[in-house]
Amino acid sequence: MTKEELETQYSPSKWSLRRVKDVIEVHIQATSDATHNAQAATKTLLNVPYGLGEGEKLDVYLPKEPSQTFPLVLYIHGGYWQLLSKEVSGFAARPLVTHGIALAAVDYDVAPKGQLEEMVRQVRRSVAFAVQQYTWISDVYLLGHSAGAHLAAMVLSTDWTEFDVVPNIKGAFLVSGVYDLEPIMHTYVNDVLHINREVVQSNSPLQRAHKLEGKKGCRVLIAVAQHDSPEFHRQSWEYFEAVRSAGWSASFLDIADRDHFDVAEKLSQEDYVLTQVILNMISGE
Numbered sequence: 001m002t003k004e005e006l007e008t009q010y011s012p013s014k015w016s017l018r019r020v021k022d023v024i025e026v027h028i029q030a031t032s033d034a035t036h037n038a039q040a041a042t043k044t045l046l047n048v049p050y051g052l053g054e055g056e057k058l059d060v061y062l063p064k065e066p067s068q069t070f071p072l073v074l075y076i077h078g079g080y081w082q083l084l085s086k087e088v089s090g091f092a093a094r095p096l097v098t099h100g101i102a103l104a105a106v107d108y109d110v111a112p113k114g115q116l117e118e119m120v121r122q123v124r125r126s127v128a129f130a131v132q133q134y135t136w137i138s139d140v141y142l143l144g145h146s147a148g149a150h151l152a153a154m155v156l157s158t159d160w161t162e163f164d165v166v167p168n169i170k171g172a173f174l175v176s177g178v179y180d181l182e183p184i185m186h187t188y189v190n191d192v193l194h195i196n197r198e199v200v201q202s203n204s205p206l207q208r209a210h211k212l213e214g215k216k217g218c219r220v221l222i223a224v225a226q227h228d229s230p231e232f233h234r235q236s237w238e239y240f241e242a243v244r245s246a247g248w249s250a251s252f253l254d255i256a257d258r259d260h261f262d263v264a265e266k267l268s269q270e271d272y273v274l275t276q277v278i279l280n281m282i283s284g285e
């Protein structure tokens with residue numbers, strides 16, 4: 001592949017068929033609006049620190065009439081490790097909260113402030129913090145979009161011995177993710193991210209899939225949007241096969257008519273196919 005082809009493959013906005021001027025701007029507006037709606041409609045704990053760093057905070061969305069214990073979904077936002085924040089990442093909360101499930105939107109330090117390895121550590125710490133702090137948690141799930149699906153996949157292969165707790169993660173929903181950082185290193189994304197070969201090697205879930213072997217497995221859903229690029233489809237399929245080969249329970253979903261961005265945006269809606277799959281998986285069907 002030429003450099004130009006590679007950059008196109010890793011420019012999700014170029015594959016959207018939506019006739020809007022700037023699909024990323026539309027994405028940020030949609031997720032921001034839906035996050036505000038969720039904050040107005042649910043009980044929240046905003047800016048909960050999970051670490052000492054300024055950027056290490058969670059926004060938690062709680063069920064209105066909670067049962068004694070209830071599931072928690074940690075949402076890890078995308079944005080190529082350099083965009084977005086928890087401020088626009090509560091958009092999936094409403095349908096979950098309606099069904100008695102809490103959502104926590106995780107902030108981490110995006111580049112250039114943050115480095116990839118630190119982002120991985122921060123997201124892991126946020127999971128450890130939540131299970132230690134919140135005694136109301138029945139089960140923990142991860143939900144990540146794009147770069148956030150990469151970080152969620154990195155959480156799955158964590159060696160928890162350096163943490164005070166081993167979170168029992170029941171499931172992970174990985175949406176339009178990146179699982180092999182090698183091609184990313186050769187694109188414009190790396191102008192800000194500055195990852196090298198070593199970072200790629202130790203932070204690519206595809207290269208680490210063998211680390212899943214022998215670990216207590218959880219259910220992993222790998223979803224990709226129909227209008228994601230062929231490279232995104234390839235990465236999702238390869239990670240799906242790697243997770244399955246490691247003996248974990250994995251499923252693959254190619255979501256019709258969606259692009260890289262509205263595949264996540266629509267999670268604000270209860271009748272969206274991916275929302276339904278997530279609700280069914282959590283309620284044990």
Ligand SMILES: N[C@@H](CC(=O)c1ccccc1NC=O)C(=O)O
Nearest residue numbers: 011012013024078079080146147
């Ligand atoms: N420069 C990218 C931007 C991008 O991929 C992106 C933007 C907002 C939210 C998620 C994104 N993708 C992965 O994290 C593009 O061309 O679409």
